[in-house]
Amino acid sequence: MNVDMVTTRDLQTWFDSMDAAPRTVRNFRSHASTLFKFAEAREYIAKGENPVTGTEQIKSKTASPVELTPANLCDTILILKCRAKCDN
DSSP states (O other), X not given: OOGGGOOHHHHHHHHHHOOSOHHHHHXXXXXHHHHHHHHHHTTXXXXXXXXXXXXXXXXXXXXXXXXXXXXXXXXXXXXXXXXXXXXX
8 A cells, every 4th residue: 555545534544543552653643654754855745734634632541640638658667567577
């Protein structure tokens, strides 16, 4: 398949099918964008025809922040001390 035949749908399907962490998919998206920017610069595809620009941004899966209270901190320290004893 020639580079000018790749569509936004092709790329979106590829990104969606990846069984990888969001950061990994963002890296692939970034590299694909760089490839198509090169193709634009070399006139392999028309200016403004980078199919990556039409794909969805990859969202991070962020964990909810945990409130650190003095009690939580004490519990965490105790758990770490117990683990350190078990490891020795």
